[in-house]
Amino acid sequence: MTFDIYLIFDSIPKMLAGIGMTLHLLFLSSFLGLILGIIILLMRISGRWYLSFPTFAYIYFFRGTPILVQIFVIYHGLPQFEAIRDSVFWPILREPFGCAILALTLNSGAYVSEILRGGYLGVDKGLHEAGKALGLSTPHRFIYVTTPIAVRLAIPAYSNDFISMLKATSLASTITLLEMTGVARTIVAQTFAPYEIFIAAAIIYLVMTWFLQRGFGLFEKRMSRYIKLSEA
Amino acid sequence: MSDLIAWSDDYFWGAMVVLKIFAVSLVMAVAFGLIGATAKLSKSSIANKIASAYTIVFRGVPELLVILIFYYGSAITLTSIGRVFYPQTQFIDIAPFWAGAFAIALIVGSYATETFRGAFLGVDPGIVEAARALGLSNLHTFFYVRVPQMWRLALPSFGNHMLSLMKDTALISIIGLEEIVYVAEMATAVTLKPFTMYMIVALIYLSITTVITLVMMALEKHSNRHLEGAL
Numbered sequence: 001m002t003f004d005i006y007l008i009f010d011s012i013p014k015m016l017a018g019i020g021m022t023l024h025l026l027f028l029s030s031f032l033g034l035i036l037g038i039i040i041l042l043m044r045i046s047g048r049w050y051l052s053f054p055t056f057a058y059i060y061f062f063r064g065t066p067i068l069v070q071i072f073v074i075y076h077g078l079p080q081f082e083a084i085r086d087s088v089f090w091p092i093l094r095e096p097f098g099c100a101i102l103a104l105t106l107n108s109g110a111y112v113s114e115i116l117r118g119g120y121l122g123v124d125k126g127l128h129e130a131g132k133a134l135g136l137s138t139p140h141r142f143i144y145v146t147t148p149i150a151v152r153l154a155i156p157a158y159s160n161d162f163i164s165m166l167k168a169t170s171l172a173s174t175i176t177l178l179e180m181t182g183v184a185r186t187i188v189a190q191t192f193a194p195y196e197i198f199i200a201a202a203i204i205y206l207v208m209t210w211f212l213q214r215g216f217g218l219f220e221k222r223m224s225r226y227i228k229l230s231e232a
Numbered sequence: 233m234s235d236l237i238a239w240s241d242d243y244f245w246g247a248m249v250v251l252k253i254f255a256v257s258l259v260m261a262v263a264f265g266l267i268g269a270t271a272k273l274s275k276s277s278i279a280n281k282i283a284s285a286y287t288i289v290f291r292g293v294p295e296l297l298v299i300l301i302f303y304y305g306s307a308i309t310l311t312s313i314g315r316v317f318y319p320q321t322q323f324i325d326i327a328p329f330w331a332g333a334f335a336i337a338l339i340v341g342s343y344a345t346e347t348f349r350g351a352f353l354g355v356d357p358g359i360v361e362a363a364r365a366l367g368l369s370n371l372h373t374f375f376y377v378r379v380p381q382m383w384r385l386a387l388p389s390f391g392n393h394m395l396s397l398m399k400d401t402a403l404i405s406i407i408g409l410e411e412i413v414y415v416a417e418m419a420t421a422v423t424l425k426p427f428t429m430y431m432i433v434a435l436i437y438l439s440i441t442t443v444i445t446l447v448m449m450a451l452e453k454h455s456n457r458h459l460e461g462a463l
Contacts (some may be wrong), residue, residue: 064395064441065434066402069413073434076420077427121454170294174406181297195306202293202301211291 007196011187015201018183022208025179026171028037029101031107040113045120047165055113062110067168070107075099075175100172102163119154120146152223159216163209168204180204235423236432240416245407247436253329253411254440257337257397264341266379269348269431283345290342295400299340303331303407311397332404340397351386352378382453391448395441402437412436 040058043051062070078084078093092098123146131141173182184201188194271283290298307325314321325331355378363377405413416429423429 061434061438064438066399066437068402068405069430069434072413072416073427073430077430080425080427107397163282164385167294170296171403173296181294181300184297185300188300192308194301194308198297198301198304199267203293205297206289206292 004193004196007191007193008200010019011184011197011200012204014187015180015183015197015204018178018180019204019208021172021179021182022166022169022175024098025097025104025172025177026162028064029104029169030104030108030165033112033165034102036097036109037116038192040109040122041116044113044117059110059114061106063114067103067107068171068174071100071103071171071175074103077140096175096177098170099175100177101197104168104172107167107168108161111164115157117154118157119150122153123149148223152220155216155220157222159213159220161210162167162216166205166212183203184206235419235425236428239419239423239429240341242415243412243432245434246410246415247440249329249409250398250436250440253333253336253401253404253409255396257333257340257401258394260334260337261340261344261393261397264346265344268341268345269352270374272345272349273352277280283422287342290339294408295336296403296453298405299332299335299407302335302390303328306331328407328409332401332407332409336397336400336404339400340393343396344386344394347386347389347393348382351382354382354385366444385453387448387452391445391452394444394448398441398444399437402433 040055044055046052074093075096078099084093086089093102127145127149128141132144136144169179170181172179173185176182178186180201184197189198192199268283268286270288271279274280303325307323308327310324311321312405314324359377360373364372368376401411402413405411405417408414411431416426416433419429420426439450
């Protein structure tokens with residue numbers, strides 16, 4: 001066995017071709033997942049059982065099963081039904097990309113809504129009361145008082161979830177998508193040099209994780225500026 | 233329905249493989265977590281750096297990639313070692329079971345390292361001093377005083393690590409372990425009912441994770457029983 005360092009340099013440009021797909025999967029499904037998570041959160045805290053009960057079932061299912069299985073149920077499983085093959089969604093669900101986005105979105109929606117709920121529950125009750133005393137309406141209190149503080153409280157957990165999403169995009173390689181892990185697996189199949197290629201891919205993932213962590217750190221600092229002001 | 237009955241045997245044995253790999257890697261993950269946390273809290277700067285590198289790498293690289301590195305990497309290493317002794321060696325690999333169990337144990341162990349480190353810091357130093365004063369050795373203090381005290385604080389996060397460990401076992405089917413995802417693949421090829429077959433897999437995982445959650449709730453209650461009277 002020889003460890004061919006040049007193979008790493010040769011393969012990094014090829015793998016960078018897969019980064020586009022990885023980032024596309026990451027940002028699109030995180031964005032859709034965030035919107036879904038907010039909707040689920042609003043349904044859950046609405047206080048109406050017919051809205052909150054489905055969210056329990058949804059969160060329970062998507063947090064209790066592996067993402068790989070969710071991806072397989074959607075990609076391999078859904079075409080079993082005639083109704084889906086005839087529906088307007090078929091052009092999306094026919095493609096592995098659409099299936100990966102759908103699975104990752106549904107998964108992240110479940111986790112994000114729980115994270116946001118944690119932030120929402122962490123907001124001091126006194127602030128609601130202060131808002132009420134100032135005569136703010138319920139929607140105004142929610143948008144101007146609760147949301148900014150809940151967002152600030154939810155950032156650390158959300159950044160962890162975002163990084164889990166980055167790692168979850170690698171599972172898209174199992175349904176033939178050529179994102180970074182997929183490209184790496186293709187190169188390994190051609191060269192049979194697993195150490196060089198997979199370690200090169202791992203390094204790229206680590207760099208991406210580092211950038212994401214830094215970015216969220218800066219965002220958290222910015223959202224916490226009110227704490228500094230009150231301390232000064 | 234008759235398809236499900238025909239395949240129920242395979243699903244059962246597949247689920248047994250899942251539970252077996254869960255048990256094996258859980259033990260390893262706890263060991264890696266304890267070693268990692270001890271290294272992070274030790275005074276040696278080399279141990280600190282190694283433990284930090286460990287947690288950064290295994291928390292930042294996708295689980296699937298770690299499993300692939302371990303499986304294909306170990307195969308190529310063992311084959312080349314085998315060729316040194318027996319030049320006619322074709323190919324040696326370790327079973328997907330062990331490569332996979334080791335890989336997911338290292339990943340979850342890196343998360344457990346952080347959890348245990350925080351929990352060790354939460355143990356009242358007075359209790360450790362009391363153990364010293366009673367003449368307990370370092371090893372005894374560690375296993376009879378610090379670990380049981382730390383365990384109570386670490387349980388809630390550790391429950392989540394157990395759930396991710398359980399869900400990570402699904403990934404080992406990618407390197408050919410014959411567990412339930414693999415069974416579903418086989419069953420789909422024969423019955424052409426992919427949704428039914430993969431949904432069964434999802435429901436099996438869901439019931440196992442539910443049991444883990446319930447056990448963790450009971451354990452948390454049990455480990456806090458000395459506080460019940462006080463509250």
